[in-house]
């Protein structure tokens with residue numbers, strides 16, 4: 001995003017917050033228009049359930065309107081929106097049955113005593129194009145992200161999927177910058193490993209025919 | 210020469226471009242002699258791209274959009290009555 005674009009977004013946000021705080025009801029629609037997709041997508045990616053994501057989106061919009069006077073403008077409005085969305089999603093997740101946690105460490109790369117790679121690494125990066133738009137691939141990717149432990153998943157969704165800066169993510173999650181980086185790195189390693197199985201199998205099948 | 214483990218630990222900062230020139234150089238020397246780590250680098254980068262492209266395709270389904278719209282309208286009406 002360019003600097004002027006960022007500046008414009010910031011001004012739009014600030015004006016909206018002022019309108020909301022002044023009780024201007026038209027600002028409701030604008031806030032909903034601007035943020036409901038982000039709220040829905042983030043909560044959907046965290047919970048993978050349409051009804052739950054809809055509930056959370058409603059709840060978050062309502063919280064934005066009701067709590068607007070507690071919003072401190074020293075942080076960005078969008079960071080506040082993300083934080084409320086995360087809290088609401090976690091509340092929802094906690095009320096449901098928990099799936100067993102996967103250990104991320106088992107999927108991290110393994111090395112021999114000299115620090116060299118032990119497994120065979122195939123480069124499937126050039127061969128994803130034809131697979132990328134199939135439903136099967138979507139499912140594999142969604143499932144892999146779904147398996148990420150919560151700590152790593154949220155960093156991955158905000159930083160790599162939403163495209164927020166490391167600084168912004170560290171502010172939203174109240175984590176240090178090195179902690180954000182290390183969680184993101186672990187998430188990428190985990191996902192790379194998960195996706196490797198799928199793409200390697202596809203490549204070897206393709207080789208046979 | 211650095212080993213594969215060090216190489217993979219440095220990937221994040223390498224992609225961000227935040228490594229010291231010297232470290233970056235020794236990493237590239239490692240790549241020259243280690244095809245598995247090149248494959249690792251490429252697939253590590255691809256992972257982010259394909260996950261982002263896939264997860265960003267999420268749109269609000271029409272029925273959810275309609276529900277949200279009527280929810281907002283109702284809420285606004287309540288507020289107006291106050």
Ligand SMILES: [Zn+2]
Pocket residue numbers: 117212213216239243245246
């Ligand atoms: Zn290597």
